[in-house]
Amino acid sequence: DVKVTQSSRYLVKRTGEKVFLECVQDMDHENMFWYRQDPGLGLRLIYFSYDVKMKEKGDIPEGYSVSREKKERFSLILESASTNQTSMYLCASSPARVGYGYTFGSGTRLTVV
């Protein structure tokens, strides 16, 4: 069964900490995405990547960075965590070809205290 795996289901971090959220896919997909989901705001795109070492800003990149050193892994980095980054973070991947849906991970619920 194809999968997108997010390293942590729940995470609690302190304000100011550097936080790494890891996402790994086993489908050889070219595209990978990071979203955050908040009540009343839906899913908002933070960053996405078309290929290894490629990255593009989404709608809300401020306070985040990403890394894609290998095709299967896409990391989201919170350089200095703040309480307003408390959220559900969802990783997804898709083939480069149009006509296929996204495969999502189970999500990481991050709480910054």
Added chain:
Amino acid sequence: SQQGEEDPQALSIQEGENATMNCSYKTSINNLQWYRQNSGRGLVHLILIRSNEREKHSGRLRVTLDTSKKSSSLLITASRAADTASYFCAPLRITGGGNKLTFGTGTQLKVEL
């Protein structure tokens, strides 16, 4: 914005009834996708309908697309308690910035026994 907007925001029905959710969008699209999200989990891809298609079926799901009205609907027939979830539509527009999906806030469906 190319995101879809789902309507209604919330829907409560009895098991065995049909559930209809609507989606409107603003730009021309290549395809439109529907996803389901169970509480606190990642999204699951349900069905994709291309811009040159008007209707598509998958099991108990029926999706329609009207590109002239920029709208789509998702019908779940003979609903079950297990269908309780949030449902999102995501129109895909191919741009120079890549094939990324933008999600709305979804329709929360509750199917009661």
